[in-house]
Amino acid sequence: MEKMFKISLLGFIVCGSQLSLANDFWSDDRQWLLGDWGGERTQLESNGYKFIAAITSEAATNLDGGYNKNHTFENAAQLALGVNFDLNKIAGWENTTAALMLTKRDGNALTMSRIKDPRSSALGNNQEIYGRGKIWRLTQAWIKTESNDHKVQFKIGRMGMSEDFNASHCEFQNLLLCGGQLGKSIGSIWYNWPVSVWAANVKYQFSPDWTISTGVYEVNPDNAKAKSDSDGFNLDMNNVEGAMIPVELTWKPKLEFFNGLAGEYKLGALYSTAEAKDIKNAGEIHEGKYSFWLNAQQKLTQKENDAKRGLYVSVNAAFNDKATTTVESTQQLALWYKGAFDSRPNDTIGLGFANYVVNKRAREYQTAVNESRGYDHYQAFATDYIPVQHGELNVELNYSYQWSPAVMLRPNLQYVYQPAGVKEVDNAWVAGLTMRVNF
Template sequence: MFQRFNGCAWKFGLFSVGLLSCQISLANHFLSQDRQWIFGDWNGQRQALESKGYKFNASIVSEAATNLNGGYNDEQAVRNAGQLTLGANFDFNKIAGWKDTTAALTVTKRKGDALTVARIKDPRTSTLGNSQEIVGRGEIWRLSQAWIKTGFADNTVQFKIGRMGASEDFNGSHCEFQSLLLCGGQLGKSMGSVWFNGPVSVWAANVKYQFLPEWTVGLGVYEINLDNVKTKSDRDGFNLDMNNVDGVLIPMELAWKPKLAMFNHLPGEYKFGAVYSTAEANDIVSNQVRDSKHSFWVNAQQQLTQHDQDAKRGLFVSVNGVVNDKATSAVSSTQQVAFWYKGPFESRPHDSVGLGFANYSVNERLTDRQRQLNESLGYEEYDAIAADYTPIQHDELNIELNYTYQWSPAISLRPNLQYIYQPSGVKEVDDALVAGLTLKLNF
């Protein structure tokens, strides 16, 4: 199936007209605005299976980007990347009478190129942001989910075990943007050597306890095994052994879901968390081996307004902050604030407008080390081409403005503009302006 879409979905460039034309031949009415899935309801069998506890999904997300101005290399280029997802969810209460028990199985494949790597950042630096969040972790098939979850005590206690990514249940956040730094949980981006987001999965278990109607506490244990992030072959994406486990990741999170009077009793969620890694980690300056690393975070997501009596329309905001261990982390902290308005027009109640800001702060200890290294080689200022020069990194700020055009539940388009201040934190690289387009298709 993936190969069938390869020429159509992965190479359509900035404008996706070619892909839409390709899909018209697959179904007579796939462009209907009330169509739930491009391939339809299988003559009623799809919803019949779901009523029995079997829910299947298939989707493609494709993200294109082009540099309009600035960056390390201002020669204009278009890069496209995408992900195919095939999955199933199982409700075992319907299937076998197991109360409050569900399971999920998901495989994914990514393919494509990153504009940020090709044009935006200095190639001698590590990547901080990316104009296409779907890029990364290799162009291989991966087992992204294989877990089962069950509830106890009227489902106030939930236990989950299997293969999963850490941000499924901890440090999670909305993804209303194409920019990596504005999409989803932040720890997998700034602590990616031990915290693995999807599409990578690891052996893990977690438990969550709702001890009051508005309050939940969660605790998890996730393996740290670099075999899970290898990208040489599809076999790496289905690694299930634990032969090379380096330690465990232990996240803990307290979540509060109030309806505050100051926000007209609209729903919100506020999360406070910390994570401890037992794997050895090198000091970023001295290379001294340390026996652990840690991070702290706060996530806040709140609906601010409601359009008339429609709770699905209105203004929403999310605020995320992470503080990392300065001894072992190149990024010392991250800050993110994002706004989106759902249903901006009466004629487009399912569309949305988004504006987000995300800043990544490079550890000052690393910045000082880079400066000292250049001085030892005789460099007193930025050299744009010398192979042995190490660009000095500071903060990187990403800003994105987008509009999500929800044609139907099966098809959405998200054109966007991104402004990247100090790409990869290098002051001497010109700020970049990027145009992007995200296409989502549910089959």
């Protein structure tokens, strides 16, 4: 089936390109690679149906360092097919929308094959699109409604957790620099795209600048299974272990706050009612676990009178329960400048720093296990040795070339300090290329 998917996808791209070549394929304002379907696409959207078809591809090659220094090239990709519904236009339901999204991931990760010690659990990843299995998934199937004054919003259905909580922009290929952070540090219970869970959430804008949000998300390990396509469409709740309850406070200050430049600041916390194993003491079980987070994004400068151009900064941090979580905390600092060159007003230059901090208690457990097996220092070849993990720092410099709204290319250079937190593994340099195509 995987081979058939690749062949079909290639044919789809080739045919689509041929159609597009006959319709201003090279136009820098082309919205979709396959065009407007003779005006039908715009008409459907005006009637309430917005179709989404997109491919994201992330390639990476190791330049220097890492656990395995043999040079190779790995590519990971995702196909996304979906529809957004404006139910006011379709059925007369005021202030109500819905979404349906299917995704298919494929490919391999350079981090797994070359950068980290294969005996270590992964921390970062040079290709954020990799993970959660090479299967089809039901990624979104939800309905959302708002009050007439738009102050209250209610959403229910199948969704990822970072759609509405701990959300962050993604201007990078490196995992921790892209999107919500909690899925990278407590991924056993917090599922980001493309995994969905049964959930409901509510948001209340209690003042022009402030919004409070909360929700209930199932904790169900079946949602993360990835052996076959049927796992990606499992809708039952037979093995639910508990509920994840997030709360988030969002502040969007008036433009006068920062010289007329937009910003958004979020403070959040969650509690999981599912039982959690102690990270150090085998057999000890905790009744639940918790995390806290901070997300902040601020535009710092503006290029003349163009509100889209200028320098942006984001600062993100997550802090996890030390009793039950291997990654104690993560920190991220990202800067990107959109429209640095007048001739390329939609291109972006990005520089980001992301750090994983491994829980000291997890490190003590790893050391104790190794000592019980007779190891008192790093073993390069022993299969039963557990590499002791500390922290991992990721740095990425990139340039996003926005060929058109339909096509984006992002060459990037990444540096990984202490891959998977293992001091004995050489720091690594990685070259990458992200491509996004909207069909």
